[in-house]
Amino acid sequence: METIRIKPNFESWRMQARKLLVQSVPPEGLLWEDGSSGADSLFGDLENNAFEKPSTTIMPQVRIPRDFMNLAELVACHRVSERWGVLYKVAWRLTHGKERQLLALRIDSDLKRLEDWASAVRRDRHKMKAFVRFRKIGDTETGREQFVAWFEPEHSIVELTAPFFAKRFASMDWSILTPWQCAHWDGQSLQFSPGVSSREAPKEDQLEDYWRSYYAHIFNPARLKLNAMQSEMPKKYWKNLPEAPLIAELTRKAARRTGDMVEAPVSTKAHVSERIPSGVPSPDPPSRSVEPAGVLSRADTMSLEELSQLGLQCKACPLHDRAT
Template structure:
């Protein structure tokens, strides 16, 4: 007899449902996991019809919960089912060592999802760009808003980082799925919003682009390396990305100009007390190969 487990697509919802199913020993092949936010309750959840007596407690390693939290944030629709199968095998199937088995098919799949999610979290920490919108008149705290489009449902997982770092500011990060809001004391979450709810630019973006342009070395063009770490899907929300094409296009000309520049002659040393003192250097290390290490002072 198949049970339909209709849940909101969050780790908390999956965990409480999985705990309930596991207590009744429901086999993974008998559960049909449904994302309630996708189906909008077309399917009413069937009343549970569990044959076995509930197990008192289910214990799983802490590593499993960490893995599950990341996997649940993924968007692949098979994730809840495979995660439950993994849980069932670890908790009831006598395969306690599964978490140390990256070669197992279910573990492998979950690891891939978890890794994709943690990469997305890392990129969110990197690529969120706050825009100053005002100052709180009561306490003088600056207020910032950012717009970001993560690939997975990671707003909750990624937000504690911003809380620790920007605790003395007031900020909101808006995403299509869920928004995070920090008022200086408490982190709260709201439903998703649209790009138009966030400011499009910040007065400092120009200065930031100036820095980005100046720190780029045209003599070492490696566009592929840049794109593998900063995929183009993120570019539309990065203020510096709009000058990338110009930088690439002009790099050849700039390098030619460097190479065509006549070499500068050496200028004599100015008469400076400090420079003069350097000439009376202590004994120089002259051995060509550092086979004999210099002794510590």
């Protein structure tokens, strides 16, 4: 058993994997160790290096499909320790095993594991884009607004997801703090720093009151579907969402509010009130159906314009309904 030591990131795995593939080392005898298990923290302190973009996917003498490298980049963010070994095994099968079709075979058990891990990472990234909540901490002297957010992702997705925020909020200064890694944007570049405790994050923002009001009032109590909500917004995210504390009460009162609406006496106010001006009179000619036979018998006496007007109103066959 040979132990391969890497840092727990995609780039480090890629370098090692390339070397091993070039040397034709089969996956069976390898043990991948990324120092994140705690026992071996040789590289632990290197985890938060500045973000490096993977440069190329072409290895000397070994060509790997780009689709695989894209998949590998996502899988690398997952926290499961077996990922490095399975990634190498699939890379081996694609190159030395000559199984070029492997990526299309979603039923292959190795590939399926990678796909499942990648899905979990994609979902985590998507939820980060959705559930990060910035809190304003002030303005710079040059007038740039400054915001800080606290978020707890499940996987190591901060580096991969930070560029999304940099492009969306380019004109603000912001930091996203997490227990594992933090991202910072100052309008020029993205910086990364080690994780911090939630105590470092601001506790409130005056807009949150408005946001909670909005949340409570956009909710329709007549359509309570708690499970549908929870499958998309699992409870683990609630503690960092300013609107989540409202859920319990909104849910509890929903049935009563709906009952009140149904049982309340119907509005007795005259449907068309005398005092209030009525709606716009229809600018269209009354859309009475035209009787084709009648029109045809009078056709001689009508101008072409009149005929075309009547043609537009004709509803003698079902075609009129689909006319544009």
